[in-house]
Amino acid sequence: MDAPFRLDGKSALVTGAGRGLGRGIAVALAAAGAEVVLNSRTAAELEVAAAEIAAAGGAARVLAFDVTDPAAVRTAFAGIERLDILVNNAGLNRPQPFLDVDEATLDRLIDLNIRALFRVAQAGARLMVEAGGGVIVNVSSQMGHVGSELNRSAYVMTKHAVEGLTKAMAVELAPKGVRVVSIAPTFIMTAMTRPFLDNPDFSKWVHDRIPLGRLGTVEEVGHAVVFLASPAAALITGSSLLADGGWTAW
Numbered sequence: 001m002d003a004p005f006r007l008d009g010k011s012a013l014v015t016g017a018g019r020g021l022g023r024g025i026a027v028a029l030a031a032a033g034a035e036v037v038l039n040s041r042t043a044a045e046l047e048v049a050a051a052e053i054a055a056a057g058g059a060a061r062v063l064a065f066d067v068t069d070p071a072a073v074r075t076a077f078a079g080i081e082r083l084d085i086l087v088n089n090a091g092l093n094r095p096q097p098f099l100d101v102d103e104a105t106l107d108r109l110i111d112l113n114i115r116a117l118f119r120v121a122q123a124g125a126r127l128m129v130e131a132g133g134g135v136i137v138n139v140s141s142q143m144g145h146v147g148s149e150l151n152r153s154a155y156v157m158t159k160h161a162v163e164g165l166t167k168a169m170a171v172e173l174a175p176k177g178v179r180v181v182s183i184a185p186t187f188i189m190t191a192m193t194r195p196f197l198d199n200p201d202f203s204k205w206v207h208d209r210i211p212l213g214r215l216g217t218v219e220e221v222g223h224a225v226v227f228l229a230s231p232a233a234a235l236i237t238g239s240s241l242l243a244d245g246g247w248t249a250w
Helices: 018-032 044-057 070-078 103-131 151-176 201-210 220-228
Strands: 011-014 036-039 058-061 084-087 136-139 178-185 239-245
Touching: 011 018, 018 036, 018 058, 018 070, 018 084, 018 136, 018 220, 036 044, 036 084, 036 136, 070 201, 084 103, 103 136, 103 178, 103 220, 136 220, 136 239, 151 178, 178 220, 220 239
Parallel strands: 011 036, 011 084, 036 058, 084 136, 136 178, 178 239
Antiparallel strands: none
């Protein structure tokens, strides 16, 4: 194996790629040689990300659609000729105390973090099975392995569902040549997490629970995803890579 960490000649789709973790993952995949399809609902954000990748010598194109819309997912995947790597990254958190979680919040988290992820994974897996193989990386969280006392019951539930789905998909799709793994990061400074982490008390709570003593970076998560998608991880399926700074080791 001459270049086990390279993705040259591979085609990858990243959902939620307009900003934050998704954008960082897309940049990392492109830097490793993959041709990346960028997805989110907002084409303008995707165009900026695609330009960033092109400026660095990578290849990217934009495919804007709403992953929570079944018809949009079907249409989008019908137009994809080849898919070697799928990174199921689109997700959301809206913290509320368990006793106060409202129906709209519960429905939104389940719809995006579970139903849409399932739907996109299914569409991607169908393409991969037809082609004889591929890799699906479901973006989970350290909260898919533990609980939390800080108003994250609904989010924790959805991420545990992602971990369970990853295992079930991996076992079922292994004979068809498709690997399925998850990446479970700790808190990363992104547009989604910044409002929480700007709170000094919350920031201290987070840092006190990470043995390495710091937040993760978007780049670190991107590099971990490249590893999981690469030939170097050919024997890994059904597992969750905990990029959590030791959070779950306590």
